[in-house]
Amino acid sequence: MTITFAIIAFVTITATVAAMSLRNLVHCALASAVAFGGLAAAYLQLDAQFVGFAQILVYVGAIAILIVFAVLLTRGGEPTEEALFSRTWLAGTAIAVVVFGVLAWTIRNSFVSQRETTPVPDATVKEIGDVLMNKYVLPLEVIGLLLTAALIGAVIIALKEERK
Amino acid sequence: MTPLIGYLLLSAFLFAIGLAGALTRRNAIIVLIGIELMLNAANLNFIAFWRFSEHPEALTGIMFVIFAIGVAAAEAAVGLALIIAIYRHYKTTNLDEVDSLKG
Amino acid sequence: MDWIVKNLWLIPVLPMLAAGLSALAPQRCRKFSATLAIGSMVVSFLLSLCAFAHALHSVGHEGTKEVFNFTWLHFASGDAGVLKLGWVLDPLTAVMLVMVTFVGTLIFIYSTGYMAHDENFTRFFTFLSLFAGAMLGVVIANSLLLLFICWELVGLTSYLLIGFWYHKPSAAAAAKKAFITTRIGDVLFLIGIVWLYHASGTLLFYDNGQGCMEQSALVKMVAQTTGAGMAISTAIGLLIFAGAVGKSGQVPLHVWLPDAMEGPTPVSALIHAATMVAAGVFLVARVYPLMNTSLAWLSALAEPHPILPVGSPALTVITWVGAITAVFAASIAIAQNDIKRILAYSTVSQLGYMMMGLGVGGVAVGMFHLITHAFFKALLFLGAGSVIHGCHEEQDICRMGGLRKLMPITFATYAVGMLALCGVPLFFSGFWSKDEILHAAHGWNVSQVPFYLGAFGALLTAFYMTRQVARVFFRSCHPDLGRTTTSEQRTVEHGGEPASKHPHHELPPGVHESPASMTIPLVILAVCAGLLGFIGTPAWPWFQKFLEGEQVGALNFANFSEHGVVPLMIASSIIVFIGIGLGWYFFGRKGAPPPDGVDPVEKLRPDIYVLLRNKYFIDELYEATVIRFNGWFAMVCDFLDDIVWGGVVALVTCTTIGLSWVNTSIDNFVINLGFDQVCTGLRRDGSWLSLFQNGKVQRYLGVIGAALVVLVLLLIWGLKG
Numbered sequence: 001m002t003i004t005f006a007i008i009a010f011v012t013i014t015a016t017v018a019a020m021s022l023r024n025l026v027h028c029a030l031a032s033a034v035a036f037g038g039l040a041a042a043y044l045q046l047d048a049q050f051v052g053f054a055q056i057l058v059y060v061g062a063i064a065i066l067i068v069f070a071v072l073l074t075r076g077g078e079p080t081e082e083a084l085f086s087r088t089w090l091a092g093t094a095i096a097v098v099v100f101g102v103l104a105w106t107i108r109n110s111f112v113s114q115r116e117t118t119p120v121p122d123a124t125v126k127e128i129g130d131v132l133m134n135k136y137v138l139p140l141e142v143i144g145l146l147l148t149a150a151l152i153g154a155v156i157i158a159l160k161e162e163r164k
Numbered sequence: 165m166t167p168l169i170g171y172l173l174l175s176a177f178l179f180a181i182g183l184a185g186a187l188t189r190r191n192a193i194i195v196l197i198g199i200e201l202m203l204n205a206a207n208l209n210f211i212a213f214w215r216f217s218e219h220p221e222a223l224t225g226i227m228f229v230i231f232a233i234g235v236a237a238a239e240a241a242v243g244l245a246l247i248i249a250i251y252r253h254y255k256t257t258n259l260d261e262v263d264s265l266k267g
Numbered sequence: 268m269d270w271i272v273k274n275l276w277l278i279p280v281l282p283m284l285a286a287g288l289s290a291l292a293p294q295r296c297r298k299f300s301a302t303l304a305i306g307s308m309v310v311s312f313l314l315s316l317c318a319f320a321h322a323l324h325s326v327g328h329e330g331t332k333e334v335f336n337f338t339w340l341h342f343a344s345g346d347a348g349v350l351k352l353g354w355v356l357d358p359l360t361a362v363m364l365v366m367v368t369f370v371g372t373l374i375f376i377y378s379t380g381y382m383a384h385d386e387n388f389t390r391f392f393t394f395l396s397l398f399a400g401a402m403l404g405v406v407i408a409n410s411l412l413l414l415f416i417c418w419e420l421v422g423l424t425s426y427l428l429i430g431f432w433y434h435k436p437s438a439a440a441a442a443k444k445a446f447i448t449t450r451i452g453d454v455l456f457l458i459g460i461v462w463l464y465h466a467s468g469t470l471l472f473y474d475n476g477q478g479c480m481e482q483s484a485l486v487k488m489v490a491q492t493t494g495a496g497m498a499i500s501t502a503i504g505l506l507i508f509a510g511a512v513g514k515s516g517q518v519p520l521h522v523w524l525p526d527a528m529e530g531p532t533p534v535s536a537l538i539h540a541a542t543m544v545a546a547g548v549f550l551v552a553r554v555y556p557l558m559n560t561s562l563a564w565l566s567a568l569a570e571p572h573p574i575l576p577v578g579s580p581a582l583t584v585i586t587w588v589g590a591i592t593a594v595f596a597a598s599i600a601i602a603q604n605d606i607k608r609i610l611a612y613s614t615v616s617q618l619g620y621m622m623m624g625l626g627v628g629g630v631a632v633g634m635f636h637l638i639t640h641a642f643f644k645a646l647l648f649l650g651a652g653s654v655i656h657g658c659h660e661e662q663d664i665c666r667m668g669g670l671r672k673l674m675p676i677t678f679a680t681y682a683v684g685m686l687a688l689c690g691v692p693l694f695f696s697g698f699w700s701k702d703e704i705l706h707a708a709h710g711w712n713v714s715q716v717p718f719y720l721g722a723f724g725a726l727l728t729a730f731y732m733t734r735q736v737a738r739v740f741f742r743s744c745h746p747d748l749g750r751t752t753t754s755e756q757r758t759v760e761h762g763g764e765p766a767s768k769h770p771h772h773e774l775p776p777g778v779h780e781s782p783a784s785m786t787i788p789l790v791i792l793a794v795c796a797g798l799l800g801f802i803g804t805p806a807w808p809w810f811q812k813f814l815e816g817e818q819v820g821a822l823n824f825a826n827f828s829e830h831g832v833v834p835l836m837i838a839s840s841i842i843v844f845i846g847i848g849l850g851w852y853f854f855g856r857k858g859a860p861p862p863d864g865v866d867p868v869e870k871l872r873p874d875i876y877v878l879l880r881n882k883y884f885i886d887e888l889y890e891a892t893v894i895r896f897n898g899w900f901a902m903v904c905d906f907l908d909d910i911v912w913g914g915v916v917a918l919v920t921c922t923t924i925g926l927s928w929v930n931t932s933i934d935n936f937v938i939n940l941g942f943d944q945v946c947t948g949l950r951r952d953g954s955w956l957s958l959f960q961n962g963k964v965q966r967y968l969g970v971i972g973a974a975l976v977v978l979v980l981l982l983i984w985g986l987k988g
Contacts, residue, residue, distance in 0.1 A: 002166050002170075005166040005170060005171075009170075009174050012174070012178065013174075013177060013178070013181070016178055016181045016182065016201055017181060019185070019194075019197055019198075019201065020181060020182070020184065020185030020189065020194065020197075020198060020201075021185075025191060025193060025194070028193075028194055028197060029193075029197065032197045032200065032201065035178075035201060035204070036200075036204065039178075039204050039207070039208055042171070042174075042208060042211075043208075043211055045166075046171070046211050046212060046214075046215045047215060048211045048214070048215070048225075048226055048229070050226065050230075051207075051211060051226055051229050051230065051233075054230065054233055055204075055207075055233065058233050058234075058236075058237050059200070059204070059233070059236075059237075062237060063200060063236070063237060063240045066240060066241060066244055067193060067196070067197060067240075067244065069244075070193055070196075070244040070247055070248060071193055073248050073251070074193065074247065074248060074251040074257045075251075076191065076193060076257060082190075082258075083190065084189065084190065085188045085189060085190065086188060086189070086190045086259065086260050087260065088188075089187075089188040091187070092183075092184060092186075092187025092188040093184050093187070093188060095183070095187060096180045096181070096183040096184035096187060097180070097184075099179070099180055099183055100176055100177065100179070100180030103176040103179070103180070104173060104176055107169060107172045107173060107176060108169075112168065112213075112216075113167070113168060113169040113172065115167075115168045115216040115217075116216075117165045117167075117216065118215070118216060118217070118218070118220060121214075121215070121220035121221055121223075122221065123220070123223060123226055127221075127223060128223060128226060128227075128230070131222075131223050131227060132227070132230075136227050136231075139227075139231055143231055143234045143235065146234070146235065146238055147234065147237075147238050149238075150237075150238030150239070150241055150242050151238075151241070153242055153245070154241045154242045154244070154245035155245070157242070157245040157246055157248075157249045158244075158245035158248045158249055160252075
């Protein structure tokens with residue numbers, strides 16, 4: 001399965017890089033959708049089917065579209081002529097590099113990296129539903145509230161002001 | 165099966181790229197995409213660790229990711245609404261120009 | 268205690284109340300103020316008669332001295348911290364009360380006529396009433412402090428009345444002179460009071476054995492001596508006598524009395540003849556037990572004799588001062604030409620006699636002369652006032668003459684007074700009282716010189732009084748008398764009123780008799796001047812016995828044959844007649860030189876005459892020494908105040924200002940600056956730190972990323988370590 005993983009990894013990384021570096025914002029959004037898709041494939045490969053499909057539903061189906069909407073609403077449809085990256089791009093890149101370096105170095109030197117493969121777990125929807133309703137019922141309720149609040153909040157923030 | 169380290173490194177790399185994009189791009193929406201990518205990288209991390217954990221039947225990783233996806237969705241919605249509101253006010257999505265809170 | 272003793276205070280208070288009410292009344296209420304004044308004096312006179320009757324009643328019984336003391340203030344705890352005042356009713360008080368109120372009433376009535384044309388009629392009566400109240404206060408006081416208070420009040424009213432016509436510069440100067448000269452005596456008096464209080468612990472005269480005139484206090488004071496070996500009682504007595512010297516015009520401090528004639532004539536009569544100047548004599552009589560003490564006596568006797576002298580240093584001094592004053596003033600009077608000034612010097616001389624009498628003969632002798640003198644001197648002054656008034660304010664005797672026919676009543680009464688003053692024998696009071704003094708002086712064991720001085724003084728008295736009477740009443744009337752006084756002189760001497768304001772001069776402008784309001788008191792006083800002598804003759808010495816607190820026996824002519832009485836009477840009569848004769852020869856007989864020419868005395872001995880005319884140049888002496896010293900001292904004080912104390916104040920001011928400037932500077936430069944620097948520093952650092960906040964979200968995110976790295980590294984190394 002390493003090849004599958006390699007392909008998935010390659011696609012995802014390419015898409016991510018593209019999402020971060022394309023000039024046309026809609027292309028960026030679509031590239032990010034591809035990245036999300038690649039990640040969904042990774043989840044599937046990791047036997048987390050529900051999460052994988054949930055990822056596609058939510059991220060590709062909702063968030064990517066949302067991003068496209070936002071791009072269009074902010075007149076970002078036309079590619080701009082001005083510079084893509086901000087004046088302080090070096091500091092940002094350096095920080096990202098350092099962060100990756102630290103993480104990689106940590107991962108490399110960590111004992112968890114030596115974990116062995118375990119038998120396939122049973123992560124069916126039933127199981128997830130069971131746990132969701134029994135052990136994680138409180139977070140479930142809370143996230144329901146959170147989504148409500150976010151929904152209302154987003155609407156209010158983005159509402160066009162009617163008064164003259 | 166790819167070893168855990170592969171997934172971890174992939175996740176770290178995705179995280180770094182997302183961070184780099186969030187820190188360097190001028191457009192606010194791209195920054196938001198970067199942030200979503202960072203969140204996704206973290207989710208991948210969780211799933212990877214769950215898959216290679218000693219007790220995967222506890223479904224801890226899955227739960228975490230489900231909730232993380234939910235929160236990310238909410239956050240993306242609110243974030244994009246904010247960007248739209250800022251665009252309405254500043255007539256631009258260029259983050260270099262949005263510095264009213266400059267000290 | 269009898270009603271009158273308890274309410275003795277009414278006697279001085281009523282005139283003072285009258286003065287207060289009169290002061291509040293407007294100037295036009297003349298009848299009101301005069302009625303108040305005279306009415307209060309009449310009531311006081313009646314009360315004095317009650318007191319006199321009471322004193323008469325208790326003569327010879329236990330209580331010859333009845334006191335009423337009360338506590339005035341507490342200034343410290345305990346018995347010593349209480350200040351008491353009070354009044355006393357004894358024979359001395361009683362006779363003085365009757366004399367002052369009686370003479371006062373008569374002079375008040377006289378004033379209504381004399382001051383009738385003056386604008387300030389009500390003010391005059393206000394001051395007169397106040398004076399009367401104060402004088403009566405002096406008389407009844409049982410406490411030396413209360414006496415001093417009323418003493419000062421008397422001095423004040425004297426000042427106010429001498430300077431009554433204050434717009435006349437000479438009157439204002441005379442008032443000032445009177446006040447300051449008596450003040451010198453009063454300062455010494457006050458020192459004496461303080462010392463007395465310190466030595467005896469009380470200022471009450473009689474207080475059930477604890478008063479300062481009583482046995483225990485006197486013994487204590489005689490026993491202590493001052494550094495100079497003088498007994499304290501003598502020293503205090505001399506200090507108190509200094510007050511009497513000022514008030515009664517004895518020699519060094521006599522200079523104010525003649526100048527005090529600038530006041531209206533009733534004032535001269537009341538204050539400077541009968542009462543105020545007698546206050547000094549009264550004071551010595553009051554503190555007589557103190558004057559009367561000496562160490563020799565202390566060892567000899569047990570009880571101090573309150574009336575008769577036993578010979579003490581203080582009394583010796585008093586006698587000499589009195590004797591010198593008597594002759595000194597009499598000699599000056601010979602050469603004076605102002606009618607009132609002659610009488611003023613006569614008063615000074617007679618006061619000397621009174622002091623001499625107190626010194627050699629005791630309280631009774633001195634007081635007898637005081638009482639008789641009050642009547643005939645008041646009579647003389649009122650008569651002089653009548654003459655002045657009738658001659659339209661002429662006061663120079665050289666310009667008068669022949670008034671015998673033009674002012675008969677005045678002449679008759681004036682003659683009675685003059686004879687009483689000279690001491691013409693038998694029917695004139697002055698003879699009896701002056702003879703008592705001479706008799707006592709003759710019997711004085713210290714020296715006979717005062718006796719000879721007194722006799723010489725009697726000669727001079729007769730001489731100058733005859734001169735005055737001859738010049739004023741005899742010879743012929745100057746044709747221009749009463750007419751040639753220029754209107755300017757007239758306005759000046761009558762207090763600034765033009766002659767047109769004299770409505771009662773319906774008679775042709777010339778000399779005329781005075782109205783009844785002025786002549787009736789003259790007649791009454793003349794009668795008293797004649798008859799009063801009989802209360803103190805040796806045959807029936809009621810006055811002396813009364814003052815000693817004993818009953819007098821029946822009329823006893825055998826007393827005349829006591830040692831030396833009759834020869835002395837004859838001798839003094841001869842002296843008087845010689846004096847009158849000389850005076851008549853020089854001034855009164857038909858062939859005497861006229862007044863316009865040179866004075867006969869001057870022709871006789873011009874050098875002495877100049878000395879006498881200029882009052883022995885005493886005023887000039889004082890001017891050159893005391894006044895000049897005073898001026899110099901004032902300059903020194905001014906310098907001290909201006910430069911020295913002013914400099915100290917200025918220094919303190921500068922120091923304070925300097926300190927405050929330093930304070931301000933510190934505040935401005937150190938504190939504020941420091942504070943400002945801190946603030947500036949904070950602001951600078953803050954602005955420097957705020958550069959970090961560039962408002963861009965991406966920077967913040969980058970910082971979070973960096974912080975993540977740092978934390979992770981810290982964690983790793985923390986775990987590793």
